[in-house]
Amino acid sequence: MVAFLVANELRQSLHASLDKGESRYVWINEILDPTGGPGYARRLIHPLLPGTEGTLLSTEHRDSSGRQPYKTELEGVLQGSGIFFDYRFPRSRGGPEEDKTTYAALYPPFQWIVASGVYMGDINNAALTAHADIMQEKSRLERWHLLLTLGACLLLFLAIGHALFRQSRTRQRQMRQRMGRLENELEQRGEDRLSMEAIAACLAREILAGKFEPDDNFPREMDLCKRFDASRNRLRNALAQLVGAGLLERTAGRGTLVRPMSEWQLLDPLMSDWISGLEGINPALMREIYAFRLSVEPYVSALAATKANAQDLARLERAFEGMVATANDEQQAAHSEFDVAFHEAIYRATHNLVWAQLGSLLRPSISQLIESSQQAAQQHDQAHHRASLERHRAVMEAIRLRQPDMARTCAERVLETAARDLGFGLDHPRLETPRFST
The missing domain is CATH 3.30.450.20 (PAS domain)
Structure with missing residues (x-):
């Protein structure tokens, strides 16, 4: 059961x-x-x-x-x-x-x-399946082994290449040092050649004047060495300054190219020096400087109206009186200097470290714009010059009376006059400046 x-x-x-x-x-x-x-x-x-x-x-x-x-x-x-x-x-x-x-x-x-x-x-069937799995795993392990072997070989090659590269760099550095010593010896013998700074300034001013367009090929080192009768080392140091200022780009295989204006480091002190000695600035660069001034200076003038002290007002008056005293064709250079000093005094009157230093750095650029504006204004009569002086006076008085909104408006009128003298339109972008209350 x-x-x-x-x-x-x-x-x-x-x-x-x-x-x-x-x-x-x-x-x-x-x-x-x-x-x-x-x-x-x-x-x-x-x-x-x-x-x-x-x-x-x-x-x-x-x-x-x-x-x-x-x-x-x-x-x-x-x-x-x-x-x-x-x-x-x-x-x-x-x-x-x-x-x-x-x-x-x-x-x-x-x-x-x-x-x-x-x-x-x-x-x-089970044996075949197991064999297929084993062979697949073997193949996977072999691939990993191959990858690891290749990786180890690659690391070894990189290590060897790095060692050879460092050895080559060391030899190149030693060679440059020897070449530098030879150049110094030649210079000590009194050979009459341009300094590296002079070569850099000459080339930079040609770019700033618009001689070269963006992405243009820059002359070869050999040609520039012959032009300036300079050593290759000295020329390369000069070109390095232009590269650092954003004017040039040196690319392997393409040579040396002129960079777009948007890449130029206009606040670089070297750029200020190069612009200060420039004759005939690039019109496109002039428009950019004007656009910046139109966007910034009305706000700076309004800020100066709230911050200026007695010393700032005295500085403004001296600059303005200099403009009045030199308002003639014979003293155009001096008039431009007083005009630049007037605008620089407004930047300083903000008592803001950044604005004050920015005004100093941009002094050559502003000077170029003012000089170009005055040269264009020579075709006008004396009434035009007096009107320009009155607009500057209005800015100074608005700052003296602590009227920031009026100072901003008067500064815009000064810049609009400059735009008309230069043949610019008035459609440049500008900052939205706040309204100040006294």
Whole structure:
């Protein structure tokens, strides 16, 4: 009775395992006659062939290969231990027989032979799959090994290249030092050559005057050395100043190019020196300087009206009186100097460190604009010059009376007059200056 109940429980479980799609299963044969022969056992549970459960088995049965699997199984389990044996059995009901290897063992309490097997084809497929996985992993490891080897070689080459590069740089530096010493010796012998600063100033002023367009190729070093009768080292130092000021760009393979005006460092002190000695400034650069003044000076004038002290007002008066005294064609240079001093005094009257220093740095640029404006204004009569002086006076009085809004308006009128003299339009962008309250 116990064996019957256990068999029913196992039958449900084993059938369910095969229903889940598992390729391996367990079957149970109950021994009826240990001596073998027809009817030696009854098929108790077989998930693959449930319709044959309860049928009698014979040790004389042979598979398609001629082997007697039931006889081999019975003899093996009766020896007291399990047995592995091969035979042929269909994979599915009604299908062809395939090679299969099985392990069977005896369960003595119920005289059951419990067995489970694996088809050789599944073993081969599993082996092939495992082999493919191993080969894929091997290939991956080989790729990593190759990458690591290449990386190590690359690092080695970089280390060697870096060492050679440093050695080359050291030799070049030593060569430049020797060339520098030779040049110094030549200079000490009294050869009459332009200084590096003079060469840089000459070349910079040619660019600032508009002789070269943006992205133009600059003359070659060899040609410039011949032009200035200068050594290559001295010329390179001069060009380095122009590169630092944003006027030139030196690119390997392209040579030396003139950079766009937007890249020029106009606040560089060297630029101020170069602009101060310039004759005929680039019109485009002049428009940029004017646009800056139109955007900034009205605000600076309004700020000066709130900050100026007695010394600032005295400085403004002296500059303005100088403008009045030199308002004639014979003293145009002196008049320009007083005009520049007038505007510089407004920057200083803000008592702001940045504005004051900015006014000093931009002095040459402002001077160029003022000189160009006055040269253009020479075609007008004296009434035009007096009107210009009155506009400057209005700015000074607004600052003296601490009227920031009026100072801003008067400064705009001064700059609008300059724009008309230079032939500029009045559509330049400007800062949104705040309204000051007194």
